[in-house]
Amino acid sequence: MTETHRSAALFFAVALTFVVTMMGTTLPTPLYPIYQEQLGFSQLVITVIFAAYAVGVIGALIVTGSWSDQIGRRPMLAAGLLFSAASACAFLWGGGLAPLLIGRVLSGISAGIFTGTATVAVVELAPAAWAGSATLIATAANMGGLGLGPLFAGVLSQYLPAPLTLCFIVDLALIALAGMAVVLAPETARRPARPRLRIQSLQVPPEVRGVFVPAAIAGFAGFAVLGLFTAIAPAFMGQILNYSNHALTGAVVFLLFVASTVGQIGQARLPERWRLPVGCVGLIAGIALVALAIIASSLGLLVGGALVAGVGQGVAFRAGMGAVTAASPTERRGEVASTFFVVLYIAISIPVVGIGVVADTIGLRVAGIGFSIAVAVLAAVALASLLTRRRAVA
Missing domain, CATH: 1.20.1250.20 (MFS general substrate transporter like domains)
Known part of the structure; x- marks a missing residue:
């Protein structure tokens, strides 16, 4: 593989990592009626479970908003994937309100980290031939992942067994593949000699x-x-x-x-x-x-x-x-x-x-x-x- 082909492959691999992470944040959408039926949740409880996601996103945006400039894109992408995997594990644990709330908060943290870091990483990794479309590809990866989550989980839960677990098992497998892409991708940030991790005002x-x-x-x-x-x-x-x-x-x-x-x-x-x-x-x-x-x-x-x-x-x-x-x-x-x-x-x-x-x-x-x-x-x-x-x- 030539260097040009390798850089293009890594560019698209990181973009797909963006897709996988954002997809994981919306997997529960078509499953909420099943949770209501099996666990007896009211509509209010379902909305609270959903809204816990925003707590994680806002917390990650405020705390880690500028961290990728200080410690690098790859460590932050890896952290986002770890939170995404932890979220999937919480949903696999399931069986009650606490693990679902924890899963949504962890999912929000992963999205909060990826929203800024992955967008910048995709743009910075773009080969010259794709530089003009890099922002568009990052946007499509973000919104496309959010849209694919409900569709993917909906199809699996409707037509395959284990409706509350299968999509999260597949999600963990995709996160593992995404982790390989992050390991192989080059670092694009110019990290300072003395990183300063501060909370975003x-x-x-x-x-x-x-x-x-x-x-x-x-x-x-x-x-x-x-x-x-x-x-x-x-x-x-x-x-x-x-x-x-x-x-x-x-x-x-x-x-x-x-x-x-x-x-x-x-x-x-x-x-x-x-x-x-x-x-x-x-x-x-x-x-x-x-x-x-x-x-x-x-x-x-x-x-x-x-x-x-x-x-x-x-x-x-x-x-x-x-x-x-x-x-x-x-x-x-x-x-x-x-x-x-x-x-x-x-x-x-x-x-x-x-x-x-x-x-x-x-x-x-x-x-x-x-x-x-x-x-x-x-x-x-x-x-x-x-x-x-x-x-x-x-």
């Missing part, structure tokens, strides 16, 4: 807040939609639409993440000033379709809502992240970006737990409709803020 400079606030509100609404589908979609499918096929549930969630990837890629084709507003409009239209799907008990409307909301989420997230980064002082971009991601991951925890509370007290259908209205209002507030700010600047 969370602040937004005053001059950035005018851009940050509408971008964060839109991002919050978009990530809340991701939380809705990855935590509550199985219950909607089974209890409201009367579809109990786990593979079908996984496919619906997969389509949402595919649509998000398309939105993130396609937003570059829009005029810069219209990217975030278009994302907000997409979110409003998509979540309206989701509400109609819940009211009419329609799978077609739910799929349509997933596709439209997914594109809107992807456009809003990528455009918001780009606007916030561009407005931030160079020396504070990491700090502002970390703050932005913390807001986004809060969005996939607290609102989803709120749905669980409402679902257990009033009903799942009412909870879903109320959540849809709240997300649409948030996206509309972000859109209004953007348009008002634009008029003020003009």
Whole structure:
């Protein structure tokens, strides 16, 4: 193998490592109805299990956000894989609330480490021929892995034995292969002679807040939609639409993440000033379709809502992240970006737990409709803020 072929192979191997790790974070999605049935969990308990993931992500982002610059990409990627493997082992242990909560927190830590480190590693490892597409490949690996998790676990749990364990056994095997890729990959970071491991501060400079606030509100609404589908979609499918096929549930969630990837890629084709507003409009239209799907008990409307909301989420997230980064002082971009991601991951925890509370007290259908209205209002507030700010600047 020539050096060029070897570097290309390692580049794609690390990208696939990114896919495997993010896939592991969403494997439980189609399994939640099985946990409910076998362990007697309420909808609130299911949403709490799901939301524990955000605790791990936020903790990892704050604590280890800048560590890969200090100790290298490979050690951090290896740590992320170890947390991912520990998460799979916790789910294999199973049998109660504690191991599932532990598994989700560990999974969140692995995702928090990989979100920044693997993105940078993929870009830095890209051969010259792929340099222009490296960021796109990293984005596709991230979102593609998140989407593949529910589809993969859904198919295995529906058509093969041991529905609560098989997908995690396969996941451990894939993590072992990913570990080999990390061992073989070269180190791309320039590590200082004396590494300084510090906790990432969370602040937004005053001059950035005018851009940050509408971008964060839109991002919050978009990530809340991701939380809705990855935590509550199985219950909607089974209890409201009367579809109990786990593979079908996984496919619906997969389509949402595919649509998000398309939105993130396609937003570059829009005029810069219209990217975030278009994302907000997409979110409003998509979540309206989701509400109609819940009211009419329609799978077609739910799929349509997933596709439209997914594109809107992807456009809003990528455009918001780009606007916030561009407005931030160079020396504070990491700090502002970390703050932005913390807001986004809060969005996939607290609102989803709120749905669980409402679902257990009033009903799942009412909870879903109320959540849809709240997300649409948030996206509309972000859109209004953007348009008002634009008029003020003009």
